[in-house]
Amino acid sequence: MASLRLLSTDFDGTLIGPSGEGCPEALAQILVEHHRQGGLWAVNTGRGLEHILEGLEDFSAPVIPDYLLVNERAIYRREGELWESHEEWNRTCRKRHDELNGLAGGFFGWVKEMADASDHTITIVYEDELPAGLITSDENMMEEVVLRVAEAARDVPGFAFQRNSIYMRFCHRDYHKGSSLRELCRMENLSPEEVFAVGDHFNDTSMLDGTHAGMTACPANAIEAVKETVRRAGGYLSEASWAHGVAEALRYYERRTSGRESTCA
Ligand SMILES: [Mg+2]
CATH class of the missing domain: 3.40.50.1000 (HAD superfamily/HAD-like)
Structure with missing residues (x-):
């Protein structure tokens, strides 16, 4: 070994x-x-x-x-006291996510409607004024949201999400x-x-x-x-x-x- x-x-x-x-x-x-x-x-x-x-x-x-x-998804390397971006990877990562966001307009609209109708049990997290993910009130709600998001994003090429407890981050499936x-x-x-x-x-x-x-x-x-x-x-x-x-x-x-x-x- x-x-x-x-x-x-x-x-x-x-x-x-x-x-x-x-x-x-x-x-x-x-x-x-x-x-x-x-x-x-x-x-x-x-x-x-x-x-x-x-x-x-x-x-x-x-x-x-x-x-x-x-x-x-993003990589930072320690250089003494500083954290240096591994730009070769991070730049491509950002580009792929920008492209994904460009394809996800309809999905984002649906996410906003879902959150608005949720009586504050679903909260959207925004980055650069676009939905980057969401937080649910509890894990049961997240179970439900996982199914609904998977269905709603089916037609967005490359779309995936990362789930951690009550947190969901939208992402490109390669990252x-x-x-x-x-x-x-x-x-x-x-x-x-x-x-x-x-x-x-x-x-x-x-x-x-x-x-x-x-x-x-x-x-x-x-x-x-x-x-x-x-x-x-x-x-x-x-x-x-x-x-x-x-x-x-x-x-x-x-x-x-x-x-x-x-x-x-
Ligand atoms: Mg953990």
Whole structure:
């Protein structure tokens, strides 16, 4: 088994739980050791850049990530104190979404009508004056919205969405956590066997299906769809929740990696 060179970790519901607890000691030790050995860490999140930087400050990890993959599609690389846009990818990403938005006028009109008729149980999130996604009052409402949006957007070429709890982000189907991770691996010349990915919700499944990360995991609090994805990929389902579960999974893969290496030696 190849060594673990890149960690791709979701943030909300994976590194931090509802109590907002900071980085536990067990995970802190692993991150420090991984960093010391030259390993890379990418936080692969649905949050925007400013929002994840705030979250990371509260999380107080002992090392700073090397990459932030934000909004489930844009890539930023750490350059000292700064976060530099990976423009080759981000520019194309923006262009594809501009094209998608140009095709989605009718769908956006339908979304506004749906939200207006929802008695405040559906709220549209706007970016640059266009609907970028929506928030529902609870998960049951989101279940219903998922079906309605999938039906209404059927005729918009390339349209997809990312779902995370009560949040939905509209996107081009080629851009998600999995494709962002694939691009990061291309940049760093890494094969899937060298990559670990962990997440807890629907928007994580594209990086947990075994395609882009050979070592996959989910904390115990992950939703069933994620557990099933990780199970099918031959990954590790932690018994512990949130960051404690991430540490547990990383220890598991460390044991497997070192065990195989010592066997081969
Ligand atoms: Mg999450």
